[in-house]
Amino acid sequence: MKNGLTFEICLDSAESCAKAQEGGADRVELCSALMEGGLTPSFGMIKEARKVLTSTKLFVIIRPRGGDFCYSDSEFQAMAHDVSMAKEAGADGIVTGILNPDGTVDAERTSQLVKLARPLPVTFHRAFDMTSDPFDAMETIIFIGCERILTSGQESACLEGADLLAELVRRAGDRIIIMPGGGVRERNIKKIRNLTGAVEFHFSAFEAIESRMTYRNTRVFMGGTLRPPEYSQNLTSPSRVAMYIEKATV
Secondary structure (H helix, E strand, O other), X not given: OOOXXXXXXXXXXXXXXXXXXXXXXXXXXXXXXXXXXXXXXXXXXXXXXXXHOOOOEEEEEOOOOOOOOOOOHHHHHHHHHHHHHHHHHOOOEEEEOOEOOOOOEOHHHHHHHHHHHOOOOEEEOHHHHHOOOHHHHHHHHHHHOOXXXXXXXXXXXXXXXXXXXXXXXXXXXXXXXXEEEOOOOOOXXXXXXXXXXXXXXXXXXXXXXXXXXXXXXXOOOOOOOOOOOOOEEEEEOHHHHHHHHHHHHO
């Protein structure tokens, strides 16, 4: 029993989508480049995720690059194309957000993406945590028409941001969902629930899986100096997903 709670898993592959569904996830947020905080996945990846997800909702992040959330005109046009691409590939929802240089929500361009996404629901992602006034930002996002906000409470993790999260939940009422995400773990999800009053939670539940490669050239790396291991892959763990749900609902 989930006691009216909803659990969203952040992941980066169709294989992890299948495992999240096996573990009982209600929804996934499909990304690429999680080392950059999550970027727009490919059309092919969304299509493959759609194939395996039969009972779990598929939300797709639309974020063209890492770094800040203040985008050029060409980046915005790419985001608009990607919203249409995600819809065509079978997404159930869109996750996105754009800011102005002063830390306010770019209402005009975010609204355009929301309209392009319809009839799909839209989550305003953790760009919210970079806004200069979280309460003003929430009201703007509500006005735009987003269904939820993903946030750590403008701190590095949800426990540190719990006071702000609780106040956002209180002020939001039934106008928008405040979904804690960032630093949510099996050991603290129940505490975050109790401190904030939130009913939706966003987390990853990875385990490291050894590469299938038997030949390994350890002299060559495909990324920069700060890099994940070449011969290991993070996949969602069904048992960890189930454990999160159990810890939150007991």
